[in-house]
Amino acid sequence: MASSSEDDVPLVKSKANGVKSSDTIPKSVDQAMDKENPTNGHVEAGISVRHGPVEEMDVDEDANGPIMANGVTNGKRKARSSVTNGKSYKEASSSEEDDKPLSKRRKMAAPPKPVLDSDSELSDEPLIKAKAKMPPKVTAAQVGEDSDSDQPITEKLAKKKEKIEKAAEKTAKAIRAEEASSAKKKKQKRVDSDDEDDVPLAKKTTKKIAKPKKEESDDDIPLRRKAPAVSAKKDKTKVKAEAVSPAKKAKGKVKAEKTEDDLAAEAEEEEFRWWENMDKNDNSIKWNTLEHNGVVFPPEYVPLPKNVKLVYDGVPISLHPDAEEIAGFYGAMLNSEVNVSNPTFNENFFFDFKAMLDNTGHGKDKDGNKIKIKEFAKCDFKPIFEYYDAERQKKKALPAVEKKALKAEKDAAEAPYTHCMWDGRKQKVGNFRVEPPGLFRGRGEHPKTGKVKQRVRPEQITLNIGKDAKVPTPPEGHKWKEIKHDQTATWLATWQENINGAFKYVMLAASSDIKGQSDYQKFEKARELKKHIDRIRKDYNRELQSKVMADRQRATAVYLIDKFALRAGNEKGEDEADTVGCCSLKYEHVTLRPPNTVIFDFLGKDSIRFYDEVEVDTQVFKNLKIFKKEPKGPGDEIFDRLTTSALNKHLSSYMTGLTAKVFRTYNASWTMSNLLKDMKSTGTIPEKVKDYNDANRQVAILCNHKRTVAAGHAGQIEKMQEKINGMLYQQWRLKQMMIDVDSKIKKKKGADFFELPEDLDEEWVKKHQEYLVEEHRQKIRKKFEKENEKLVAEGQKEMKDKELNDRLKDADELEKKFKKENKSKKVAAEGKSPSIEKLEASIEKIQQRIETSKIQLEDKDQNKEVALGTSKINYIDPRLTVVFSKKFDVPIERFFSKTLREKFDWAIKSVDEDWEF
DNA sequence: GAGTAGACTTAGGAATATAAAC
């Protein structure tokens, strides 16, 4: 990265080709910042937006691709693997310069700006030296770093890999052999759930680290001590044998008269409880035997009926089926405002559509005359939309029986693909369907949104399957791209999509053992962080004052990640939406308001806005000021001397596997843990659920999990409020009736008790009464009609209108009653032999309903733009929820849906109410 | 050391199923 020589040619490109900070921070700068008022990049005078160096960048325009709106080129930004179908997309072909080393790419004409005072004693210290001060690393990632060898790392790793693979295969064979010979014995042993039997085969034969059964006690052993990463890596032969022939465990216990489903469910029930014997380190071999049936392809394109056509310039056009299919993609989503009103979406779609038209000879009118489609604006997709919409409606309107039959048919066709056999255990596959072709719906301002996502053919799909398993037959006339037997991978199939070159994978469902294990490890890692967090915080607090710029930036970034749960913020490519995380924050995303308030305003993952005004440590405030210091301006990165790799490398020196992401899990779970711990949830189940959701919401807010407010939300809230008001009125009337029963009650209870509730006034009452009367009338009418229908159906005479009018008198009576009440300010007691006790009981009943409704309303409103699901599914240790459920006696079903209960089966079965995060 | 391919997790919104209200 940085070197002292770079300082000689200042303002060389940093990781995002922006302005780069100097290596070190002299005292004078620190002191100056102490005196100065902190700068606000957006508004404060004196900070000009464009400085010399930034202007210099204009030079880059031809050489390094387009200059972004903020004046910064993105020449070096990361892009996903390139795709070789450059035909349709108008990508400015990435510059040849990209291949050149940074130093050669461009030279800044401007002389080095004296950003800092003449360098302090540290100024010339090469970064690499500064880095040497970092704590030693012991992660698996650094396996090849034995400095004592001259052998290239890659070579070493390749050899190691070869060795490991051989050993793994040998072990796998041994296991298979042993499995076969000892299957019977094992079955018997399983029944007795012998501890020893749960020990993975491989572990029995290799040197095993003694491990207590419960993971809680296990926690006390630091991961590193348990099995150093290096040896863990070397020891790939210690196959994950928890997974070895576990299905056998389920057998031998079944009771007689059970249905097949029961048996299957029970077999599933008796799964091996992998979480009781989890090797937290060994991630190398994921399976020994793997059988599956491949993937389900989407149906081939069915051309539109002859009468449904794209209309171009007022003329219905016949298209080649390939072009028509693309027109159909667009036509079918005309109701998707977000997309079809996005110019980029339309532009990209039309570019690809036209390319296909060029290939297929455009269209023909009814007389067979060729029509060239040139302008998007002249295309009318409405007939196509209407056709597809009608199809949708038709499908929706199908009788329930037919719907069911169709579903059953589909389920039957897909049945072979829904599960696989993973080390002999039946496991659910997640996304066994190949993604259908369509238009790419990139989020936010994705430059490729709207492009055509092509149909995936078997020739593009690589399968991963056991060596001994039967390879699924590809669709007729096709073949698979490749068959792999990669035991270190968990995917069953993979292909590369044509838009971004992203790899797509078919993997197991969240409820599978392998995903469960991974989830478990994730939360255990977060719990492990508890033991290191104090030291980490102490260190970064100290390093906030480091003279070495890189270190100070790193410390500041860790502070932000730890405190505000920011994402790491990898570099992004120019072909992606411009979103950021911590390390990629830019000048304009952070505003400083003295004395120590920081305003974050940026688009994060999925282009979701992150806006927060927070108070920070004064040193952090000062640092951010320094990192934003001239000549930096909009477009420049704040942490220009920091990359996520460097950050994670540093973090991993504290704890194996510690990365920025772990902080989010840790902080989310830790927050939830504390909230639940302090909670004295009493009352009804809905109240307890609300308490839980409140805590969940706080975590979701911490993680900035948002959703768009549903259309009609305001109306729904209003409706709920009206309902509550109605109940309040009803309650008030009952109170008035108490006075009617016992006039002394007013004195006894105090006048306040009988006041009209605050939210209601006379005007509202009148309107509500009108509503009630009208409602009553409607009810009478409906009942009358229904009864008449019944009479007709029974062959009897209909009742006459007179009967209806007689019945409607009841509503008139109600109207009169209300009027009288309004006039006399008195409410006569209703019902048979009314008493104070009876009325009080009714009031109390309504009170409870009011409370419940109020809770629901509050819950709904507070949740309107917060998505609770993401944190519940990914960040909050599910065991915390289980503890809450047990401690407060709320069924777990109230928190976890069926799929979540399957996903978190390990959590539900592994803790009691004393468990702590 | 930088760049990136590849594998995996995280994420919001659409589609669908279910429950509640009418």
Place this chain on the structure above:
DNA sequence: GTTTATATTCCTAAGTCTACTC
């Protein structure tokens, strides 16, 4: 029974991070 609201599941884009390559 039908409509509407809510919950759940599905879908796949968009992140993170490791390991490999140059």
